[in-house]
Amino acid sequence: MSELRILVQGTLIALLCLLLSLPPPATASPLHEPASNGSCVTYERDALLSIKDSLWEPSVNLSSWQGEECCTWKGVRCSYKTGHVVKLNLRGSAQDCLRYSTYRGAISHSLVTLQQLRYLDLSCNSFNWSEIPEFIGSFPSLRYLNLSYSSFYGRVPPQIGNLSKLAYLDLKLPSYNILYSSDLRWLSHLSSLKHLDLSYINLTTALDWVHEINRIPNLSKLYLKYTGLRSTVSALGQSNLTALEVLDISQNYFNTTIAPHWFWNSTSLTSLNLFRCHFYGRIPEYIGNMASLEEVYFGGNNLMSNMIPSNFKNLCNLKILELSGSNTSGDISELMERLPNCTLNKMQVLDLGDNMLGGAMPSSPGPITNLTCLALPQNKLTGPIPKWIWSLTELLILDLERNELHGVVTEDHLRSLTNLKLLSLGHTHLQIKVSPNWVPPFKLQVVTLEGLQLGPAFPSWLRSQTSLGILLIANTTITTIPDWFWVAFSRAEVVDLSKNQITGALPTTLEFMAAETMALSNNRFTGTVPKFPRNIKGMYLSVNSLSGSLPSDFGAPLLQYLSIYNNSISGPVPSSLCSLTQLALLEGTS
Ligand SMILES: *[C@@H]1O[C@H](CO)[C@@H](O)[C@H](O)[C@H]1NC(C)=O
Ligand SMILES: *[C@@H]1O[C@H](CO)[C@@H](O)[C@H](O)[C@H]1NC(C)=O
């Protein structure tokens, strides 16, 4: 049942935190061009038509690409003054960004005809794993180039370094190792560059990348996530990157201490993402002096039992602190004393999960009164949940599971958490005591209460939680489930009721549930096995008292895991099981 765990733990919680608590990034595209009254240049019109021809199955609707006046065609903008095409936006749909393998066409060499182009967006198209053409470097006025999420293959052409006016360059991929660049020397000519995203491009051999990046004085956003970088420098003669706002070098393999004097002189850095960089040792005090910081991600590095430096107290703009799985230890109160202590406190996300923090939570929150996400799972926290947590009215996520916490949680406590989406208290010594008629003020999407004593009756307050996507209540001493259960949670994707003492039959309406994973094992279910939920991938029914023969058709074409051992099921294995192409694990009757 390991996939249940994977679903709701570790970085997923952190991701969920960020997804739920941050506003979606502004998508306004830079460099707006005024619409022109047109009078299209004839040879540019011809070029556009041959680009249209080379797009096999354009993901943008090119039905407007006909007639003389090319300046009014969808995705085309001409200069107000000269009539030349200055902008070409053929960005695919958001869906195409994900699909990414359907063949959409080639880049026609005719593109070069559009010499006045300032803006070129071909993102989210599929170019059949061809190479990025070298002629991409021959647009002297180009300021914006976006080839992200398009299936190109091979070398990033250094000719891109000829685009001396370029301010935005986005080549990021959805996964690693399709494109590579053996060094970043070509970047040094791009002195106007403000936004650079090379995430997921293989830069393993770009050993001198820090110095190469340091030649781009106006850089404000730098994303080099998951690029195979392994070298860094401990000191930089002088940092040119005085305008840097976003630095994301997450998921690389540096295997060194966090360089103490590097880009830290920036007075404008707002987002520092060093997630899973394989850094070890202390966080340099320098970082605590960077008052501009709003987001800091240090999760997945090895802080070697050190805490954040005490001068983090001064980071009055900090909104997000992410330290999950970073081998930080010590007393939770002491750590919280190092959090920003400012009159106007902005902290929203505190993620300290999967560490070795101990002690009881402090009885006063200090200045962090407006959190949206508090994630402290898998630590060694003791004592009761302090009162102040119940007054965090903005909370979306409260994850305290896998700690040594004691005490009683009442409906009074939960009353103010009207925005809560995730409640995770499993594997603690907490007790939940609410009246049978209580209707919570929140609509949860995820609830995990494994190992708590909720039974013997099914917790009736869950009845109102009809938006649940994940319901994990294994090993909670429940002995019955009400009829409304199958209706209230019919939209849940993951349901784990295993290791209870639930009696009764499975409903014939099971097939109408949306579940992809359903664990009902280790209970006392009786009766026959009904048809499975239609989207089910993992079905766990072992160790029950189910009897009769299996349905001749489970009605579950996506089934991959099925366990039914230790029941009293008789009769032949239905032949429909043999036609399931996905089935990996079938643990039969014993
Ligand atoms: C493309 O747009 C035109 C007019 O805007 C519309 O009539 C046509 O149905 C669209 N085609 C597709 C495939 O969406
Ligand atoms: C667009 O129209 C304006 C005034 O109507 C005119 O001055 C300008 O030259 C026109 N531009 C082009 C490219 O035709």
Ligand SMILES: *[C@@H]1O[C@H](CO)[C@@H](O)[C@H](O)[C@H]1NC(C)=O
């Ligand atoms: C896509 O690329 C493959 C391999 O290079 C080639 O065989 C195929 O013909 C290409 N498809 C199109 C439509 O050009």
Ligand SMILES: *[C@@H]1O[C@H](CO)[C@@H](O)[C@H](O)[C@H]1NC(C)=O
């Ligand atoms: C490039 O295109 C992608 C996908 O369309 C988009 O998400 C991204 O924000 C764009 N990059 C820039 C710098 O505008």
Ligand SMILES: *[C@@H]1O[C@H](CO)[C@@H](O)[C@H](O)[C@H]1NC(C)=O
């Ligand atoms: C562009 O860049 C390449 C390689 O960096 C270089 O050889 C070439 O001379 C540059 N100029 C033009 C116009 O392509």
Ligand SMILES: *[C@@H]1O[C@H](CO)[C@@H](O)[C@H](O)[C@H]1NC(C)=O
């Ligand atoms: C990245 O590129 C290097 C050198 O070109 C190569 O050795 C390595 O295998 C590539 N990485 C992956 C994951 O393929």
Ligand SMILES: *[C@@H]1O[C@H](CO)[C@@H](O)[C@H](O)[C@H]1NC(C)=O
């Ligand atoms: C800073 O940038 C300038 C302009 O690109 C470059 O000449 C200089 O070498 C850079 N300084 C360092 C230390 O890299």
Ligand SMILES: *[C@@H]1O[C@H](CO)[C@@H](O)[C@H](O)[C@H]1NC(C)=O
């Ligand atoms: C950071 O600033 C200090 C003093 O302001 C200066 O001595 C040092 O060289 C700078 N470091 C970098 C990497 O720019």
Ligand SMILES: *[C@@H]1O[C@H](CO)[C@@H](O)[C@H](O)[C@H]1NC(C)=O
């Ligand atoms: C990481 O660095 C340590 C110490 O420098 C070294 O012993 C170890 O082999 C390195 N690990 C890898 C995988 O390179």
Ligand SMILES: *[C@@H]1O[C@H](CO)[C@@H](O)[C@H](O)[C@H]1NC(C)=O
């Ligand atoms: C936080 O600031 C207040 C007021 O300035 C001060 O009384 C308190 O001691 C500070 N707390 C910590 C942990 O530094």
Ligand SMILES: *[C@@H]1O[C@H](CO)[C@@H](O)[C@H](O)[C@H]1NC(C)=O
């Ligand atoms: C608390 O957070 C909410 C939204 O997260 C925000 O609208 C509100 O202004 C914040 N209040 C304070 C006092 O920071």
Ligand SMILES: *[C@@H]1O[C@H](CO)[C@@H](O)[C@H](O)[C@H]1NC(C)=O
């Ligand atoms: C069930 O939860 C209890 C604590 O409530 C724990 O001691 C026990 O090990 C759990 N049993 C299983 C099978 O996980």
